Amino acid sequence: MKLLLHQLGYEQRVFWRSREAAVFIFVFPLLLYALLGSVYSDKIDGRPAEDVLLAGLIGYGAANTAFAGLAIILVGRRESGVLKRLRATPLPPAAYIVAVLLSTLVIFALQTVALVALGRLAFGASVPENPLGLMGAVVLGVACFAGLGVGAAALIRSAEGVSAVVNVIVLPMAFLSGSFGPTRDFPAFLQAIADVLPLTYYLDLVNGVYLAGDSLFADLSALAIVLGWGAAGLLVALRYFGWMPRER
Amino acid sequence: MPSAIVVRDLQKFYDGVPALHGISFEVAEGEVFGLLGPNGAGKTTTVEILEGYRQRDGGDATVLGHDPGRSPRALRERIGVVLQQSDLSPNLTVRETHLMFAGYYARPRDVDEVVELVGLGEKRDARVKTLSGGQKRRLDLGVALVGDPDLVFLDEPTTGFDPAARRSAWEMILSLRSLGKTILLTTHYLDEAQRLADRVAVIRAGQIVGLGTPSELIGEAGKTEIRYREGDRQVVMETEDPTRALHELTSAALAAGRELDHLEVRRPTLEDVYLELVGDEEEDRAG
Numbered sequence: 001m002k003l004l005l006h007q008l009g010y011e012q013r014v015f016w017r018s019r020e021a022a023v024f025i026f027v028f029p030l031l032l033y034a035l036l037g038s039v040y041s042d043k044i045d046g047r048p049a050e051d052v053l054l055a056g057l058i059g060y061g062a063a064n065t066a067f068a069g070l071a072i073i074l075v076g077r078r079e080s081g082v083l084k085r086l087r088a089t090p091l092p093p094a095a096y097i098v099a100v101l102l103s104t105l106v107i108f109a110l111q112t113v114a115l116v117a118l119g120r121l122a123f124g125a126s127v128p129e130n131p132l133g134l135m136g137a138v139v140l141g142v143a144c145f146a147g148l149g150v151g152a153a154a155l156i157r158s159a160e161g162v163s164a165v166v167n168v169i170v171l172p173m174a175f176l177s178g179s180f181g182p183t184r185d186f187p188a189f190l191q192a193i194a195d196v197l198p199l200t201y202y203l204d205l206v207n208g209v210y211l212a213g214d215s216l217f218a219d220l221s222a223l224a225i226v227l228g229w230g231a232a233g234l235l236v237a238l239r240y241f242g243w244m245p246r247e248r
Numbered sequence: 249m250p251s252a253i254v255v256r257d258l259q260k261f262y263d264g265v266p267a268l269h270g271i272s273f274e275v276a277e278g279e280v281f282g283l284l285g286p287n288g289a290g291k292t293t294t295v296e297i298l299e300g301y302r303q304r305d306g307g308d309a310t311v312l313g314h315d316p317g318r319s320p321r322a323l324r325e326r327i328g329v330v331l332q333q334s335d336l337s338p339n340l341t342v343r344e345t346h347l348m349f350a351g352y353y354a355r356p357r358d359v360d361e362v363v364e365l366v367g368l369g370e371k372r373d374a375r376v377k378t379l380s381g382g383q384k385r386r387l388d389l390g391v392a393l394v395g396d397p398d399l400v401f402l403d404e405p406t407t408g409f410d411p412a413a414r415r416s417a418w419e420m421i422l423s424l425r426s427l428g429k430t431i432l433l434t435t436h437y438l439d440e441a442q443r444l445a446d447r448v449a450v451i452r453a454g455q456i457v458g459l460g461t462p463s464e465l466i467g468e469a470g471k472t473e474i475r476y477r478e479g480d481r482q483v484v485m486e487t488e489d490p491t492r493a494l495h496e497l498t499s500a501a502l503a504a505g506r507e508l509d510h511l512e513v514r515r516p517t518l519e520d521v522y523l524e525l526v527g528d529e530e531e532d533r534a535g
Contacts, residue, residue, distance in 0.1 A: 006351040010340070017339035081334030088299055088329040089395065090321045091352040244301060245333075 003091060007099035008106075015107060025069040026111055029061040030118055036180055037123045044182045047211060050123035055210045056179040058112055059203040062141030063174060065108045068166040070100070070149035071156065079159040083243040093243075097150075105142045112138050129213030136216040137206050140223075144198055144230035151233030154241035173199050198229035252277045252312055252399050252430040253298060259306030260293050260454075267293050269454045270307060275432060275447075277398075280425050282445030283434040286526055290454040291434040292332070292403060298432065299329055299401055312399055325354055328392030328400040330385075332407065338377035342368050342387060345376060346394050353395035366390040366420065382413040389420065399430045406440060418443055438519040448518075452526045465521045473516070477509035 015021055033053060040049035077083050086096060112134070119125030128134045152169075156162045174180060176190055177199035183191065194200045201222040208214035217223065253275040260268040268290050275281040283291045296302045298311050300319030309316055314323040336345050346363055350356035363372050366386040371379060379387060385405070392400060402421065406414045421444055424431060435441055441448050442462045450458035450465070458465050472490040474497065476483055487493040490513060501508050 003351065006348075010337075010344075010348045013344070014337045014339060081331055082336070084301065085329065085331060085334045085336075085391075087301065088324060088327065089349060089352040090324045090354070092321065 003095045004099050004102070007091070007096060008102050011099055011103035012106060015103060021069070021073070025065050026107060026114075029057050029064055029111060030114055032060065032180070033057045033115055033118055034122065037119070040181060045184065048125070050119055050125040051211055052207070053181070054115060054119040054123075054125050055206045056174075056181070056203060057115055058137075058206050058210070059141070059177065059199055060170075060174040060179040061111045061115065062108060062138075062145050062202060063170050063179075063199055065111060066104050066142045066145035067149040067152065068170045069107075070104055070146050071152040071166050072162050073100070074150065074153035075156050075162040076159050078153070078243065079245050081245055084245065087243045101142065101146055104146055105139065108142055109135075109138050126211070128210045130209040130215070133209030133214065133216045134206070137202075137209050140205065140216065140226060141202060144202060144226045146233075147230030147237075148198070148233035150241060151236035154237045154239070157246050173197050176200075177203055179203065198226050201225045250277050251275060251310075252279070253281075253432065254310040255294075255298070255307070256309075257307035258294065258297065258304055258309055260290075260297065260302065261305050267454050271449075271451065271454070271456045272307075273449050273456060273459060275430060277430050278425070278428050279446045280421070280431045280433060280444055282441040282448040283432065283451060284436065284438070284441050284448050284522065285451035286436060289451045289526070291451055294451070295401055295403055295432065295434055299327070300324070325395065326398045328395060328397035330388050330392045330400070330402045330405060332403045334388065336376050336384075336387060336391065339375055341373050341375055342379070342390075343372045345387060346390055349391045350394045355396060356394055357396040359394065362390050362394050365393065365423075367416070382409065382416075385409070385413075385417065386420070393424075397429065399432070400424060402431060402433045404434055404436070406435070406437065414440070438517070438522055442518045450522060450525045457525045458521065462518050466516055466518060471516065473514045474512070475514070476511040 015025075036053050036057075037050055040053060042049055044052040074083075087093070116125070116128065120127070152166060153162075156165055176183065176186070176194040177197050178194070179199065183194060186194070204219060204222045205216060205226065208218055209216055251274045253273075255274070256272045257270040258268055258272070259266065259270050271290070271294065273281075283294060285291050293302065297304050298309060298316050300316045300323070303317050312323060312326050314320055316323065340348065343359065343363060346359045350359050360372070363369055366389050368383060368386055368390060371383060376384070376387065389402075389405075405421065406417045409417060418440070421431065421433070431444075433441070433445060445462065447459070447461050448465060449456050471486040471488055472493075474485045474487065474490065474493060476497075485493065485497075494513065498508065
């Protein structure tokens with residue numbers, strides 16, 4: 001436990017001091033919200049655009065921070081030998097992984113707070129109807145997308161390619177799932193793709209707790225799909241993730 | 249003296265191809281042991297098995313009384329590892345980096361002491377990304393020492409160094425020995441092994457082809473070389489009895505009133521021994 005907090009402290013320090021990571025992972029969703037919030041001023045699906053976009057960007061933030069960000073960090077550390085070196089110290093691997101996941105949770109929680117604050121101050125967005133449910137959704141988002149993130153890190157071989165690969169996944173996924181605006185008028189085949197993406201269901205849950213004041217457990221099938229994706233990613237990671245650089 | 253490392257008939261295969269053909273050696277406590285060999289000979293494979301990174305496919309290995317294949321935490325408390333290539337977080341300072349690693353160990357050394365020991369006292373609050381290459385390698389060493397290990401693995405610690413940086417790295421390694429640490433060093437520099445190692449194992453194609461102190465290895469090869477010029481012909485004789493050979497040669501020359509031009513008497517260096525031991529392979533590579 002002491003080791004966990006020790007590592008969490010250094011993970012946070014490393015994250016916030018790296019300007020690239022802080023901008024790409026933390027600021028980017030805020031920037032997109034500022035842009036999209038200025039473009040859409042009317043209603044989306046009968047709800048105020050600023051509220052729908054806020055929920056959408058919380059979802060995008062989960063995918064960007066926990067999936068893309070985590071995969072980039074882990075592949076980078078594996079290929080540069082950081083993980084290999086850690087493996088020779090007494091730090092238990094489980095303590096390290098949990099510290100990295102908790103650090104991701106801290107970042108995404110702060111990002112959610114920042115998004116809500118931006119929405120309130122800049123666009124007059126509503127306060128969350130079910131704040132406790134939103135907190136649960138933040139944890140759920142990290143559970144799902146970090147699971148996928150470590151799974152992706154296990155499959156992606158090169159540190160050069162990881163950024164491109166995860167963004168090719170995250171940006172279209174966010175677009176199709178409705179993070180950036182309404183998907184009602186999308187052609188059927190795009191909606192069919194959206195119907196299998198985890199972010200689609202995660203957004204349903206965030207919308208539910210944020211806008212409708214639902215319980216996080218109101219839509220159990222959406223919850224199950226989101227958790228199922230996370231578990232699938234974790235299984236891939238357990239099977240394929242290694243600590244050594246892939247030089248051989 | 250008890251052994252820090254015992255390796256018996258160690259075997260490793262990569263995709264069915266043998267990389268280690270059953271090698272055996274022991275490293276005593278407090279000894280500096282050098283693993284010497286060309287690239288691809290099996291040095292790093294051997295070390296990575298002992299560090300707990302790779303599983304052996306046959307034979308036995310004991311490191312500080314533990315099975316490295318299980319890499320128990322109790323073993324990881326007592327070893328320090330300097331890898332050939334491994335980054336550290338560029339945005340932490342030298343002192344923070346040491347503190348982070350110190351936190352992993354039950355009984356770490358005093359962090360400021362370690363920072364001084366590796367000669368980074370003046371850089372303690374500098375970010376890692378601002379360090380020079382040589383300073384980064386010292387940081388690697390500091391991070392490996394911060395847990396106060398009994399055994400330190402150094403994998404090609406001076407590859408890519410300029411001569412001055414090498415010399416200061418050597419001094420640091422010798423100072424580790426004076427602290428009583430056991431050191432397993434891999435290198436492909438002969439002078440490095442000759443300077444630092446108490447004993448050396450020469451590995452070639454996954455087999456140990458020479459084992460002993462540098463002077464034992466040289467002694468085994470044993471032939472002294474005598475060279476001189478006769479007209480425009482270079483004469484080279486090898487002898488195990490240089491006193492007699494030289495005496496006969498010079499008396500004959502004196503009697504005939506000849507000069508032995510460019511007369512040289514040379515003891516073999518570790519390099520000659522090494523080249524003899526691994527020679528075929530080096531030629532294979534060149535061809």
